[in-house]
Amino acid sequence: MIGSVHVISFSPCGGTENVMQAITRDIPLPKHEYNITxxxxxxxxxxFSRNDLVIMGFPVYGGNMPVHFSSLIAHLKGAGTPLVMVAVYGNREYEGAFLDMHEGVSANGFTPVAAIAAVAQHSGAPRIATGRPDADDREKLAQFGLQALNKAQAGGEGLAAPGAHRAWDLPAGIDIWPNTNMDVCTKCGQCAGVCPMGAVSDDGAATDNGKCIVCAACLKYCPAKARRFGNAETMKEYAAHLAHAVARKEAVLFV
Ligand SMILES: Cc1cc2nc3c(=O)[nH]c(=O)nc-3n(C[C@H](O)[C@H](O)[C@H](O)COP(=O)(O)O)c2cc1C
Ligand code: SF4
Ligand code: SF4
Known part of the structure; x- marks a missing residue:
């Protein structure tokens, strides 16, 4: 019998967090929230034990979980603990995201029982899916939360990983790594403070590409708009690549 629900969110730009709030809105059990960004x-x-339900939300990058996903969840240990997988994507596609997530959480002792691919504003191109999850999304997400809880309460079979293949959606060779326009940077350090990977130097000048997961938080929260992805030329290429992602997509449920 599930006694409490543990809500774990990794959300550099806030969209995943919004989705998680909606999914767990109506759950009538004690809730414990952990933002692990x-x-x-x-x-x-x-x-966590067998009597806990863990609901875990991560953003999708390039049709996968963030690189270094297994290290981001290394501190989370289950013991046959049921887990709901939440992959939050920016209205393009989620492709192999659940394969990564299923593999990673299973290795840590969790049993996936339900999953949802939910839409939030695209953190790399905020003109896509702007303002989502909206009111309509939030109702559907709340209903899913209750369905997933019922599934976990019923016990039974775990869920196989939904999704067909792993992918990386960025054109090969694209220069996506963020850098700083030192002409406008004020060295305030905000970018270093919001980086989930500790990839930015304290003065904002240097980025460690080996650590960076291209989450866009440093761009979003830089007050001087000094942080940018790649260079203008390659970003045009990325924008063209996303051109087909404008028609509204809905959440996809696996329960
Ligand atoms: C570099 C990068 C790659 C992304 N790749 C995808 C993708 O493959 N498919 C998609 O639909 N959204 C993609 N997104 C959008 C994010 O998955 C989406 O905006 C998510 O809500 C971000 O979560 P957050 O707001 O919690 O950081 C990408 C965003 C960035 C910055
Ligand atoms: S947040 Fe922007 S202005 Fe501040 S240090 Fe970083 S790049 Fe410079
Ligand atoms: S340096 Fe990379 S990982 Fe850090 S906030 Fe910027 S985009 Fe995200």
């Missing part, structure tokens, strides 16, 4: 939020080991 920043490095300091991932230092304490968290252990």
């Amino acid at each position: 920043l490095p300091g939020d991932r230092t304490r080991e968290l252990r």
